[in-house]
Amino acid sequence: MEWSRVKSIMIGVFFIVNLVLFASYMGTTRTGMTINSETLENTVIILRNNNVSIDPELIPRKMQDIRVFDTLNRFEYAAAAVSSFWDKAQSLGLDYFNPEATVTDGASFEYKPENPPTIKHFNERTAQAYAKGIVNKLELGGGMSVESDVSFEDGGYVVAFYQVYEDSRVLDTRLVFEIKGDAVTRIYGKNWLCEEVTGGGLSPVRPVTEILVNFAVAQNNEGKGPLTISDVRLGYFIGDRNGKKSTITVVPVWRITVSSGEEFYYDARNGDLL
Structure with a gap:
């Protein structure tokens, strides 16, 4: 075989290899953007002109690509999940998720014992630690990492758990412990079906300012103002599995929460309202 032909083949092979390596690199390297002050100020003005108010400090200044991933729910619906949780609790001599004190509704469940056992006096740190202990013992987290927030409400502590993937929360699922006095008085789960995940590639996100403007204009056109935005967060949206x-x-989303507690999810890839 002539050397010139061999060289041409080698060049072609190297070109293909470089394309593959470049595609792999782009799939693992994040790009980002920063919202400048002028854009931020103009966004706040547009929102105000559409009867929507927001504290500028709530608007994220920096954002970067977010990874898209696949998930498989371990349980089809909430009743199957709490049945498994109850079996695990019984094996450990615990009463959590006793069927007599647990109700389910589609993808939601609530455990609320009439006479919760006395444990010990809680403070913020011990309440969060105790709830984490129950999550670990009963294996409530599934195949995803979880993180928690703790707050003091109505004379007791509320510990809310969220599924997390690469530092971003799944925003439409949660597991909530309510602790009052010396006991866990309520455990509530929404869309908490224990996920097993498979990673995917990175996706760029639409600027949060664009999402906010689209939200404000749409709400004003529907005559729903005045509104006050209380939170803006980038994360994930799983949605209803419909018992399957x-x-x-999983869709990367911008979630906008208003002061009434109502939440709006926008696809972070194309800006569509879900």
């Missing part, structure tokens, strides 16, 4: 065990691609 299935693999779905």
